[in-house]
Amino acid sequence: MTTARDLAIIALNVAPDRPVEPGNLSLVLAGAEVLDLIAARSVVLDGDRILPGPQSLTGDRLLDEAASALVRQxxxxxVEDWxxxxxxxxxxxxxxxxxRIGLTTRPRGRRIPLRTGRTELADSAARREAEERWASGExxxxxxxAAAGIRxxxxxxxxxxxxxxxxxxGNAVQELEAVRQRKVIEDAAFDNIWRGY
Structure with missing residues (x-):
């Protein structure tokens, strides 16, 4: 299992109690992929630059996709641009x-399959490993x-x-939050203008 996949599992597991903002989670998952690629010796960091190493398969489809998307010039x-x-x-x-790999399911109704869009984790070894890693405080x-707002x-x-x-x-998540707040203010200002205030 990769750190990124473990984090995705944990985010789904805590979502009903502490919903995770998808944009924040996407940025954090991209960061987790960099750390996974460092661990796999596919990249090294030179300051804040991602230097790709030789291309090799990790066995994880999304991590391999991330490795192939690296800038190689x-x-x-x-890192932040990545x-x-x-x-x-x-x-x-x-x-x-x-x-796709069977680690989640969608809840179903009694007779007719109900596609609510809500994904639930299946009971699996991968889920237990991610939960153990999370509980250990790795x-x-x-x-x-913590960067995703879960801990x-x-x-x-x-x-x-x-x-x-x-x-x-952390910088990217703060920047995304600033963009969200700016949009809320702009929308409120537009609403006030529309109402004639």
Whole structure:
């Protein structure tokens, strides 16, 4: 299992209690992919730049897709640029992938299949492994969970690469939140103008 897939499982598991904003989760999943690619020795970080190594298959479809999407020409890509480019719609891609490989199901009605759009985790070894990793407080997964808004406790024991990636993730999530707030203000102003205030 990859950190990104474990994080997607955890996000689905906590969603009813603490819904995770899909845009935030997409950015965090893109960050998790960078950390997975570092662990697989497919990339290294040079400051905040992602330097691709030799292409090799990881055995995970989405992680292999991420590796093939790397910028392979100098000056290479900054982590934050990667997050925005790769993160677009990534939370949906992970939900679809979990369903495709049988790790999630959709609730069904009594007689007629009910497509509510709500995805539920299946009881699986992958789910148990992700939950055990989460419960153990593994630093990288816990820090990514905090960036996604799932966990709030302080995180210690991170590698230098993880700190660099998580700083970029934090900046991207804050920027996305600022864009959301600006849109709310603009929409409210438009509504006031429309009403004649």
């Amino acid at each position: 100098e000056p290479y890509e900054a 997050l925005w480019r790769r993160g677009r719609g990534l939370s949906s891609a992970y939900v679809d992938e979990l369903e 630093p990288t997964l816990a820090a990514l969970g 709030e406790e302080p995180i210690e024991g991170l590698t230098e690469e993880a700190v660099t990636v998580l700083a970029a993730v």
